[in-house]
Amino acid sequence: MDRANEIYKKIEDLKSIRGRNQDAILAACLYIACRQEDRPRTVKEICSVANGATKKEIGRAKEFIVKQLEVEMGQSMEMGTIHAGDFLRRFCSHLGMTNQAVKAAQEAVQKSEELDIRYCYKSVLVLVAYISLATGVAEGTIRNSYKDLYPYASRIIPTSYAKEEDLKSLCTP
Template sequence: MAGRISLSGRIVNRAFSLFKQCYENKCVRGRSQDAIVATCIYIACRQEGAQRTIKEICAISTTASKKDIGRCFKQIVQNLPNSNRPESIDIKNLVPRFCNTLELRQANLIPKTAVHIAERAKELCDIQSRAPDSIAGASIYMACAAAGERKQMKDIQAAAGVMESTIRQIYKIMLPKASELFPSDFVFKCPPENLPQS
């Protein structure tokens, strides 16, 4: 599974070790082997700082759903206190990866601006409960629009692996505060009041 997304040997070894601990401690009884393997890879990625979303892990698993991995994740983290708690996913790591996929003309400006937008939006907008990959998608969309980089919502959806409707919802929540979300030195090609309404 790890080979499908070219994960390093360190991550694979950590996932093996976690998998072994799960079986020795019998903490994931009743879960499918596919879900356990996928979850161990997910946790190993987070512990090693190689941020991957649950959706990305679902894509390499043959049968485990997002829900299966989520439930398995809770079980493992609760039952293996010595497995140091995985780092939460950081938008700073997701945005550049998603932007690389988009092949942007302004390859330095957009990721930097999108990360800034996401961090400010978490302070100013009611999006704290939203998934990091969805926030990253909405922030990239806003940064592209303001910088005059023509990217369709469906392109960003494909890069972030998030539903277009979800990105649109978060973008709409962020839009009223748009003028406060950008870095102070940002040069707008499209001013905040003219940004797309959806």
């Protein structure tokens, strides 16, 4: 919260937020602060506490703030990279997964990153968790991710969690 407040004060001092959606600006400050403090949240999560600001409004506000602060500071604003593992524990907790399942999911995410499968971090989580509600990923995206990642299942899913025979029983996409 302190970091978000600091970002807001900087942007407020520039007097360039007049007439803009205040709820979206505040939510964007929180989103940026979470990213900078290595506690990333999805825009959807931020949206749920943003007094009605939409994902689109928050996204626009974030871009505006980043651009304004980069001009002010004369350098690019670092927000860190998002990885699937950043969200994994929280999403698994929402699903009520066992510690063994969470550990397997963490190994699967790590292996998928080693394989350099270039998919959205949420898509990797979908392979691990399969649940649309916990991740906020559309069902179509889940189906497409499953199709794309299915060929890698034996290399991603830890053998301590699922044996080769178990993987053979996975539905083919």
